[in-house]
Amino acid sequence: PRIEAIELHRIEVPLVRPFETSFGRETVREALLVRVRTDAGDGWGECVAGRDPFYSAEYVGGAASVIERYLAPALLAAHAVGASHPAPADGDRSAGVPLAASVGPALAFVAGHRMAKGAIEAAVLDAELRAQGRSMGAAFGAVRDWVDCGVSVGIAPTLEELLDEVTGYLEQGYRRIKLKIKPGWDLVPVAAVRELMGPGGLLQVDANTAYTADDIPLLASLDPFGLLLIEQPFAEEDIATHALLASACETPVCLDESILDAATAVDAIERGATSVVNIKPGRMGGYLEALRVHDACRALDVPVWCGGMLETGIGRAANVALAALPGFVLPGDTSASSRYYADDVTEPFVLGEGEHRGQLRVPDGPGTGVTVRDDLVRQWASAPPVVLA
Numbered sequence: 001p002r003i004e005a006i007e008l009h010r011i012e013v014p015l016v017r018p019f020e021t022s023f024g025r026e027t028v029r030e031a032l033l034v035r036v037r038t039d040a041g042d043g044w045g046e047c048v049a050g051r052d053p054f055y056s057a058e059y060v061g062g063a064a065s066v067i068e069r070y071l072a073p074a075l076l077a078a079h080a081v082g083a084s085h086p087a088p089a090d091g092d093r094s095a096g097v098p099l100a101a102s103v104g105p106a107l108a109f110v111a112g113h114r115m116a117k118g119a120i121e122a123a124v125l126d127a128e129l130r131a132q133g134r135s136m137g138a139a140f141g142a143v144r145d146w147v148d149c150g151v152s153v154g155i156a157p158t159l160e161e162l163l164d165e166v167t168g169y170l171e172q173g174y175r176r177i178k179l180k181i182k183p184g185w186d187l188v189p190v191a192a193v194r195e196l197m198g199p200g201g202l203l204q205v206d207a208n209t210a211y212t213a214d215d216i217p218l219l220a221s222l223d224p225f226g227l228l229l230i231e232q233p234f235a236e237e238d239i240a241t242h243a244l245l246a247s248a249c250e251t252p253v254c255l256d257e258s259i260l261d262a263a264t265a266v267d268a269i270e271r272g273a274t275s276v277v278n279i280k281p282g283r284m285g286g287y288l289e290a291l292r293v294h295d296a297c298r299a300l301d302v303p304v305w306c307g308g309m310l311e312t313g314i315g316r317a318a319n320v321a322l323a324a325l326p327g328f329v330l331p332g333d334t335s336a337s338s339r340y341y342a343d344d345v346t347e348p349f350v351l352g353e354g355e356h357r358g359q360l361r362v363p364d365g366p367g368t369g370v371t372v373r374d375d376l377v378r379q380w381a382s383a384p385p386v387v388l389a
């Protein structure tokens, strides 16, 4: 297929409850959706950047701007004459999706902006796979039809409210709880939730860079709670302090913000800074790089799990497909739509029942396998769509 136009749609979707982390509190998800129009049909991608540059340097307004000014014009120019793309080598992760594989190289001239690039690549991948009649799961090499789901629980106003929220999620069947922590909200909530879940419950924490090297003894004192992992306690650039913590505690250290691509993942693993990896495709510039991170971790015997960024059904569908790969051995932050939104822009993701309690089904329709509701995209628009052609 040939890329004919790239559309940007900014929407605001209210969250069912505020989501508070060490870097801020959100009550709506401001999402940037990308629709790619090709001569063989359309595809949708979701940018994972947040409203503000707090989790990462990228944010929705910046992503929209860089796409409009640099990325979309370059991609459209690269495809203007219906240029043919060299088929990726056999065994390469992008064999079979030459159009999506051409996106990364065409946009590499722009430094960084992985979330913006990833959104475009995801839309192109969706369009290309739809044209082929292939699902993302099939294209990625999914080995399961259902994936285990965890839930990321924000910082609560009180301990009592936290325990109520966690109790609700456990009743809904979630297989793992992740608590957001920050200095002053760590040992006490972790102890309380461990008590609530019992010794066997899968529990982990995420600090979103809120600690410093001085906190190593405090973080090591979480060891008795039998956590699955401690996620990103220190700054994005600070591999060294993560390695120090890893040698000072029993709980596995897991990097999120620091993992920019397969090369940084391998480097952090080799330096002993991470023994589990949170794969967030949007943060790594797209699903094709996420597949490379998965493969690299698997070759090093490092378990991975699929992170989340409060995605709508568009990003969620692709994340669930990715989480069906063999290296994803821990439950992901791939929660049901209802954990975030009363209404989703696609058909909602609903947790399974019976043997599939606490799981989501991997979509098997072409592309992401979900249908975007144009009416809701229009209704929830926070800015007029931008069409680049």
Ligand code: OSB
Pocket: 055, 151, 152, 206, 208, 256, 307, 308, 309, 310, 311, 333, 334, 335
């Ligand atoms: O650090 O994993 C994170 C949400 C927004 C930004 C960063 C993070 C998160 C989450 C929520 O933890 C995961 C989800 O349920 O989508």
Ligand code: MG
Pocket: 206, 208, 231, 232, 256, 257, 278, 307
């Ligand atoms: Mg995280």
